[in-house]
Amino acid sequence: MSPEEARSRLAALGFSEHDAGALADLFLFAEATGRSGHGIARIEQLEARTDLDATARPVREVVDGSFERWNGNGAVGYVTMAEIVESVLADPPAHVRVIAAGRTSPTGALGYWTRRLADAGLVAVLTGTSPKRLAPPAGGPKLTGTNPLSIAIPSSEGPPIVSDVSMANVNFGDVLAGKASEDDLGPFGGEHAHKAFALAVGLQLLVDALAPVEGNGAVLLVARPSADPVPAFRALADGARLPGDSAKA
Amino acid sequence: MSPEEARSRLAALGFSEHDAGALADLFLFAEATGRSGHGIARIEQLEARTDLDATARPVREVVDGSFERWNGNGAVGYVTMAEIVESVLADPPAHVRVIAAGRTSPTGALGYWTRRLADAGLVAVLTGTSPKRLAPPAGGPKLTGTNPLSIAIPSSEGPPIVSDVSMANVNFGDVLAGKASEDDLGPFGGEHAHKAFALAVGLQLLVDALAPVEGNGAVLLVARPSADPVPAFRALADGARLPGDSAKA
Numbered sequence: 001m002s003p004e005e006a007r008s009r010l011a012a013l014g015f016s017e018h019d020a021g022a023l024a025d026l027f028l029f030a031e032a033t034g035r036s037g038h039g040i041a042r043i044e045q046l047e048a049r050t051d052l053d054a055t056a057r058p059v060r061e062v063v064d065g066s067f068e069r070w071n072g073n074g075a076v077g078y079v080t081m082a083e084i085v086e087s088v089l090a091d092p093p094a095h096v097r098v099i100a101a102g103r104t105s106p107t108g109a110l111g112y113w114t115r116r117l118a119d120a121g122l123v124a125v126l127t128g129t130s131p132k133r134l135a136p137p138a139g140g141p142k143l144t145g146t147n148p149l150s151i152a153i154p155s156s157e158g159p160p161i162v163s164d165v166s167m168a169n170v171n172f173g174d175v176l177a178g179k180a181s182e183d184d185l186g187p188f189g190g191e192h193a194h195k196a197f198a199l200a201v202g203l204q205l206l207v208d209a210l211a212p213v214e215g216n217g218a219v220l221l222v223a224r225p226s227a228d229p230v231p232a233f234r235a236l237a238d239g240a241r242l243p244g245d246s247a248k249a
Numbered sequence: 250m251s252p253e254e255a256r257s258r259l260a261a262l263g264f265s266e267h268d269a270g271a272l273a274d275l276f277l278f279a280e281a282t283g284r285s286g287h288g289i290a291r292i293e294q295l296e297a298r299t300d301l302d303a304t305a306r307p308v309r310e311v312v313d314g315s316f317e318r319w320n321g322n323g324a325v326g327y328v329t330m331a332e333i334v335e336s337v338l339a340d341p342p343a344h345v346r347v348i349a350a351g352r353t354s355p356t357g358a359l360g361y362w363t364r365r366l367a368d369a370g371l372v373a374v375l376t377g378t379s380p381k382r383l384a385p386p387a388g389g390p391k392l393t394g395t396n397p398l399s400i401a402i403p404s405s406e407g408p409p410i411v412s413d414v415s416m417a418n419v420n421f422g423d424v425l426a427g428k429a430s431e432d433d434l435g436p437f438g439g440e441h442a443h444k445a446f447a448l449a450v451g452l453q454l455l456v457d458a459l460a461p462v463e464g465n466g467a468v469l470l471v472a473r474p475s476a477d478p479v480p481a482f483r484a485l486a487d488g489a490r491l492p493g494d495s496a497k498a
Contacts, residue, residue: 151454188444202401
């Protein structure tokens with residue numbers, strides 16, 4: 001799908017020209033980096049929604065020093081994420097900022113947002129919750145979303161390093177596409193699945209404790225780096241593929 | 250080992266009464282929760298060190314709003330972690346604080362420190378780097394430490410939920426104890442080991458970017474919660490074991 005077509009289909013749903021462009025960039029980046037579950041399928045999802053309010057705007061409810069709390073306020077999660085990231089880029093923190101975003105779902109591929117911040121020279125750590133799909137490996141009810149964690153570190157030479165890891169063993173997009181069964185969905189890790197589950201629980205409660213509005217949300221930490229570790233890390237890696245260099249992780 | 254014996258052996262190494270008590274509490278908590286690799290074996294390690302300076306003190310080099318940068322300054326990592334956590338407990342943040350601690354290693358079991366903060370009603374997220382022991386699953390040089398991530402969330406009822414997850418497939422304490430071979434050591438996750446590796450890389454570079462002094466370090470985020478999600482989460486779990494309820498994760 002061309003950027004023009006993506007923007008035009010989103011505009012047809014009522015999104016402003018700015019928002020349609022922001023969402024098209026997000027979905028087409030996901031396609032280009034092999035994460036089609038976060039790609040243009042999301043335009044079809046939006047088109048199928050009967051409750052879509054493409055003009056709703058998020059609200060920044062609390063600003064206090066390095067802390068902000070946002071409320072999606074009925075806006076599509078992607079729109080809220082775009083507005084948050086643009087607010088940081090327009091006014092980056094001197095040292096750190098923590099942003100708790102309630103009612104902010106879906107977020108899209110987290111690595112897209114952290115990469116944009118790292119491209120601007122900022123360290124970014126972002127997590128977000130999603131519908132409860134992971135049960136404890138030892139059995140029990142589904143307690144957490146797939147709760148990805150993305151970390152992006154800028155570099156003075158070349159692209160940032162961007163990790164973006166969901167705690168699930170299968171991509172939920174593959175479930176939607178019929179390539180995997182929802183019954184197979186659990187925390188990744190095999191014999192160590194309790195580790196991914198513990199991470200998912202910690203991230204779930206982190207978001208729930210800091211972004212306390214109904215529904216799913218996100219927590220973003222942005223920091224100005226004091227050092228530039230990526231070039232030496234890439235040299236040490238000696239050509240090994242690093243997170244964010246391609247589609248995976 | 251009794252608390253008295255632990256404190257007395259640590260005091261014999263030159264630690265102050267306060268520091269000996271703080272380290273004894275850390276090691277005995279690890280023993281009591283089944284993490285013997287972080288337990289009294291660490292006293293023997295300290296006793297075996299020829300470069301130990303039990304009187305060195307960490308320095309808080311930068312304090313700017315919600316950001317602090319510390320330098321271990323030759324102090325044992327455990328001492329630096331104790332001093333950081335005590336400083337937060339003595340003066341907790343209104344909303345958030347991010348502390349980057351350079352030259353702060355070893356830290357001991359991260360879950361001990363985040364639990365202490367959560368016991369005081371604070372959300373805590375802590376990671377730390379360690380000697381490079383994890384290589385990319387597809388092959389290549391060892392690029393990261395085992396880089397655990399701990400997240401603790403306080404609760405108005407009962408204990409906090411505390412996740413504490415290393416990105417390695419075996420406990421390095423088991424390698425030291427001869428129960429596992431260092432050759433077996435890699436990122437956890439089996440077919441999804443690229444996920445744990447990506448997390449280890451992100452956490453490695455996060456610490457390296459924010460705590461830029463030679464050697465390993467730690468990054469701590471402390472936040473005051475806006476909600477109390479743990480009681481409802483425990484109710485939903487319906488008796489399933491949750492992170493921090495026992496020795497594992």
